[in-house]
């Protein structure tokens with residue numbers, strides 16, 4: 001029997017954003033961040049250690065991937081192979097569960113699921129905190145997808161890889177939900193990695209971004225302790241906008257927005273003005289995510305459907321952390 005590991009990881013949306021690395025090789029961020037794990041979007045991944053293979057093989061949604069994509073996976077698997085002191089090549093099969101209209105194909109769930117599956121296959125048995133430091137080195141935001149609910153990613157110290165990890169902050173079972181407004185689901189033109197670097201190097205607002213993200217995080221953790229949804233929402237919206245303002249200050253300016261992003265933001269503002277608390281955030285793409293109370297979701301959805309098509313309005317509950325899948329739970 002060849003050793004095999006299978007794992008599910010959900011994607012996450014940052015409420016306090018990560019936008020920039022102080023060490024690109026180790027994926028060490030400029031500031032700590034905080035996210036909400038989402039139930040509706042996830043990746044299932046299996047890894048088989050196979051002595052008969054001469055190189056890693058990577059299938060995504062049953063499509064064999066090329067050299068460039070496979071190299072990223074190989075580099076990531078090498079972290080585990082080094083730790084386990086093995087050289088065995090791997091067959092990796094990944095399935096993304098993202099409503100096709102969402103445009104949220106996420107490296108966060110992908111690398112988190114791969115980390116969980118490889119941890120199983122190698123028998124390394126790393127604890128979740130250590131696993132989050134491994135996931136981080138596939139994609140920064142993946143470090144947070146190890147856990148469910150509200151999750152903090154500690155920026156850590158200096159160039160010390162082990163010091164930068166995620167921890168669960170709150171299970172977020174106090175009436176929290178999110179609605180994704182899918183504006184455009186095409187591939188983004190500028191990767192986060194390149195966008196971050198360009199912002200650090202050229203935006204005069206970058207140091208203020210890091211300062212305010214740090215103080216926003218402190219305030220947000222206080223709001224979470226108090227279960228103060230309004231403050232949580234206000235800080236989420238403010239922090240996301242500040243990240244985008246910092247990008248606009250880059251040279252050349254970076255904008256992921258589209259006309260319908262503005263339309264969605266305006267729609268949410270109008271709903272809020274009717275007395276329903278709901279707040280927007282956006283990432284490295286034009287889609288708008290709405291943080292709201294789960295108990296208000298139906299009402300907000302109905303109002304959004306006046307302006308957007310049903311397939312563009314995707315509600316989701318709070319998601320859980322990584323889950324190892326058994327043979328019988330693997331339905332592919």
Ligand code: 2P0
Pocket residue numbers: 013014016017018019027033107108138139140141142192193282283284
């Ligand atoms: C975040 N984003 O905190 C921020 C907000 C997008 C905007 O993390 O280079 O795919 O692989 O570490 O994690 C998206 O960037 O970038 C991201 P890498 P990643 O969620």
